[in-house]
Amino acid sequence: MKGTVRYLAGIAGQSGYGSKSTAEQVTQDCSSLPPYLTAIVTGATSGIGAETARVLAKRGVRIVIPARDLKKADEVKRNIQRETPNAEIIILEIDLTSFASIRKFCSEFLSLGIPLNILINNAGKFSQKLEFSEDKFEMTFATNYLGHFLLTELVLEKMIETAKQTGVEGRIVNVSSVIHGWVKKDHFSFNDMLHSKYYNATRAYAQSKLANIMHAYELSKQLKAINANVTINAVHPGIVKTGIIRDHKGLITDSIFFIASKLLKSTSQGASTTCYVALSSKTKGVTGQYFADCNETRCSSLANDDYEAHELWKQTRSLIEKRLRVQLRP
Template sequence: MKGTLRYLAGIAGPNGFGSRSTAEQVTQHSFFPCSHLTAIITGGTSGIGAETARVLAKRGVRVVMAVRDMKKAEMVKERIVKENPEADIRLFEIDLSSLSSVARFCSQFLSQDLPLNILINNAGVFSPNLEFSEEKIELTFATNFLGHYLLTEMLMKKMIDTAEKSGIEGRIINLSSVIHSWVKPDCFSFPKLLHPIRYNGTRAYAHSKLATILHAKALSKQLKDRNANVTINAVHPGIVKTGIIRAHKGLFTDSLFLMASKLLKSISQVGVNNICFTFLSK
């Protein structure tokens, strides 16, 4: 509770930043030479993803946007380039719910022979109804976790090689959510999750976010065991009214974001500042 109150009040932590700090502020003095970095971000057409792409480009990072809606991506790119004409933005199509689409994207990206320093697994969906991917996997789990898991695995060698050649630590970020804590140990069950009548979209979303955290923990250990100069972190963006949350309307969420909007400096950059700090700080 104390931590929550400090967050809502915008009180700065040991690093000098708090919830009122903007993404531009936390990246002003980057630990890395940003102009030499290449980052992939999934789901960069709105909300957290679009703002992260903008700030990265502003700092000189080459940004590869892996998106489902190319038309929206072109609009985001246009806005970024208008603000920063020197921005290097590359657009690739991907559907994280489709394993074949993920594999196709990885093949296309790797064929460009670009380095890869940063991977931000940001894209996500919230489905109030039980839906399935083309591989017949529950849609929320397929998109939020499984697609990103495959993406990370297929790009891991490139990240390790880039870090080894450049001497710059590679950074992987899995966008998580505090809602993962709503899943009790005895409730992490696919049969319960897939029940056609008892399906609960919030529970499915919580399952997917717990899976992203468990993935980060397991992969972190594997990377250390391999002595790879790559790290992975699961990051909770804070109180941010993204497209996912807007689809989950209700008295509780509406009240929560109304309160947050009065306390926080910028809803969009609030969700991006800790993400940017994670991949550009020492």
């Protein structure tokens, strides 16, 4: 009850920010950022991702936009540069549902020879019907989790190297959702998530978002073990009327949106937690945590289960290596 009141009233938490804080507000104290930071932001062609890219660019960060729709990406680039003329925006093609496309993107990015300080795994998919990716995996899971897992693995060495050379902490942000808590341990099956026989769209989405948190939790431990100056955290952006919500047309009506409008965040409020975790000095050294409304908060017990998180990581890595016939980082 207290949490609901705090959310509705926008009461600030320990960080000094709350549910009503915008992405620009939470990054106002980031004017003294190290120069020449580079961030990859997936899903930056619309919604929270586009706002995240805009605000980071405004704070002087070079933005790399991986995009399937290059026309939309170019439109976002033009909009950002109208506001911030000196912003450096790089667009590269990617399809997060395709392992081959992700590998091609990473190869092209690494060939640029630029550093990588920030990776924001933001892109999201809510598939109402059972669909399969190019690699024959359930589409929501393939997009939200598998694609981001592979992307992270392929650029992680560059992030570790950049942090070591510059002394600037690298940061990875996995955009998750509070809906992850709907998943119970008895129904969390890796094989079922890959090839669901009894598909339920909401369950598939919740499972993928749970996997995003578990990925952050497990990888944070691995990075600590090798003393890498790179952190990884998961965030819940809040409920925002983005493209994912619009995919529910016919199920969630405009009248319901009108009634629930007081609970919905603006796009800038939705991007605030991502921007805060990515840039704020207050999150330096913080890793393996879950944030909502710009404050560390609790996630489900399953999301913090050491064994389950490690098993998920092992199964995912094994799957990708077998499919691609390559070995990922040691």
